[in-house]
Amino acid sequence: MSDFADKARAAERAMRAVFPPTPLQRNAHLSDRYQADIWLKREDLSPVRSYKLRGAFNAMRKVLSATPDRTTFVAASAGNHAQGVAYCCRHFGVQGVIFMPVTTPQQKVDKTRIFGGDNIDIRLTGDYFDDTLASAQGYCQGVGGHFLSPFDDEDVIEGQATLAVELQSVLYHTPDMIILPVGGGGLAAGVVSFLRDETPDIAFRFVEPAGGASLSAAVAAGEPVTLPKVDSFVDGAAVARIGSRTFARLKGIAADDVLRAPEDRICTTMLEMLNVEGIVLEPAGAMSVDVLPVLASEIRGKSVVCVTSGGNFDFERLPEVKERAQRYSGVKKYFILRLPQRPGALRDFLDLLGPEDDIARFEYLKKSARNFGSVLIGIETGHASNFTALFSRMDARGFVYRDITDDATLAEFLI
Template sequence: MTGFTDHARKAEASLRGLFPPTPLQRNGHLSARYGAEILLKREDLTPVRSYKLRGAFNAMRKVLVARPDQGVFVCASAGNHAQGVAFACRHFGVRGVVFMPVTTPQQKIDKTRSFGGENVEITLTGDYFDDTLAAAQAYCAESGGHFLAPFDDADVIEGQASVAIEILDALEAPPDLVILPVGGGGLAAGIVSVLRETAPRTSVRFVEPAGGASLTAALEAGQPVALPSVDSFVDGAAVARIGERPFAALRGAGRADVLCAPEDRICATMLEMLNVEGIVLEPAGALAVDVLPELAEAIAGKTVVCVTSGGNFDFERLPEVRERAQRHTGLKKYFILRLPQRPGALRDFLDLLGPEDDIARFEYLKKSARNFGTVLIGIETKRAENLPALYARMGERGLVFRDITDDVVLSEFLI
């Protein structure tokens, strides 16, 4: 045992007063599909349904050892980090102040409050996270509080590394491959640091959302850089800038080791895990599983660990997830149709639909000319090949239409 791993093992041992090791489960469905031993490290089964509790707990523990009279702990978060901090504050019996954006969903506010109880005060401020972060840091300076960063903190990284300790302790031999989600980089940095010291033959792949590829940008620039924009759908990993400390541990990664997962494809993975396996994953929690098809040839016959990092999914988002999954798999299309304004025109169009095609949306938009009208149509089907066939029949009939399924601007405005 050396250096960092020694500290990570102590962090892991301290967590046992809080919760048992999360399961490392063989998934029969995925193992059969890929001809490999696919194991899921179920971080979605911690008391706060994410790994974030580990880092928050470890950082707080070490502060209290050094300064038992520390008055208040402060964080800025709209999600899993806030819940981890709240849980740890209640465990240690210390005061915490959690700053959250005004736009934070009530469900997340309520969960944070329930985990922290009377030990935690929630302050809603700022429409955007940068404003919330600035307010939290200003409060820290005024109150003498200790700021608990979500990922760019040595003690937080050390706490997240306890995941690697549990993986290695649960197996007779180190796995061939570990697939890790990356947002701010704290979890990945901690696990990689342990594997380098204790299981150097284990390969690692990193996965980040396509709309928040901060590690990719940092590797290209040679240093952490801020992305010009971020798609917030994968809210547990959509970070504009990877942390300095995490990047120091990850900068040796090759570009081929970093995979980007499209948000719509992640939705399809979430639905599959829910419908087939009964496993509820948030978007960030599905990242490691989502890239398995890309690695299919490389992982055949090997032992692969996918870290499912969280399961804090608000089921009010399920219709959106289903919609995006259908679009990705080709089971749903939207198009604008120029329809002749004459009796029987709609019937002619309906006759073109196949037996597995169903109209999910039909909206008359406006009359573009005296003899034609514009219609927004959404079609759902059971097999992806049905919709190209429908388009071909429409073309043969001479209908003028435009597919807007992948047009972000039009889709958001019209759909």
């Protein structure tokens, strides 16, 4: 038994004074779909609705054990780590200052305040996590506080490994594969470090958002690198640079074991889990389930554990999630139509719509043209194949149009 495993088990025992193990649930819907034995490790059901409580608790516990008079803890987080730190500040009766990006969903900010109460001070700064991190570290140095890293800290990694300790204690057999979401890498580093020695036959797959693939970049370079641009939609995992300590524990994994989840596809998974299973997942929390279709042939007949890492979802974002999911699935498109300025032209177009085609957006973009006007049209339909038929009818009738659904620049300004 390794020293790391001993420490993870000790952390798991201490953690039971704060919250019980999160459920490991077999999911019949996913198991049937993929002809596999699919289990969900429901970190979205922890007291703060994410696994981040584990690392925060363990790091704070060890600091206070070594320096009981420590009074100020400082953290930087896009939301979930913040809630874990806030929860632990109240539990241990200490003060914390938590820096969060200005773009953090309001739901996460409000929940952080609720968990921490008078024991925390929240400061919103920076559009991206890395800017927020720099501000927090500068402040921490100035006041002589203790910085609680969201992932790049051995005590945090050790705390996240308690998830694997729980898995090992309840599984009646060793799973063939564990699918882990990756942002800064703390969860993956902890779980892999614990299980690599304990059960070396388990295969691991790592999932990160396509717009924040810092682990893929690090694997390719052999060391952590900073991404020039990050898509912040998957706010719980949108990190520009994987941690140096976390990557040191993950170094040596194969590039093929790291999967990228497109942000729009994640939206389809979130909606499916909500509508079919009644499970609320945030974007980062849905990533492990999102890659199951990619792994379908590989996992057939096998036992797979997906870590649903968080459920802190602001339902004000639901319209955006639905929109992105429809566009990814091909059942919603936007196009610019060049419409003749004559009586009956609009009727001619409407007559081309099929029985499942519904106009969701209609806006004249140019109303002063003499002969033609440009119209922005958004159409929802029942099946993606309906658009092939619609565009064929439009071509046959001589309508001029441009599909802008996947044109990021035009979509940003017009949609």
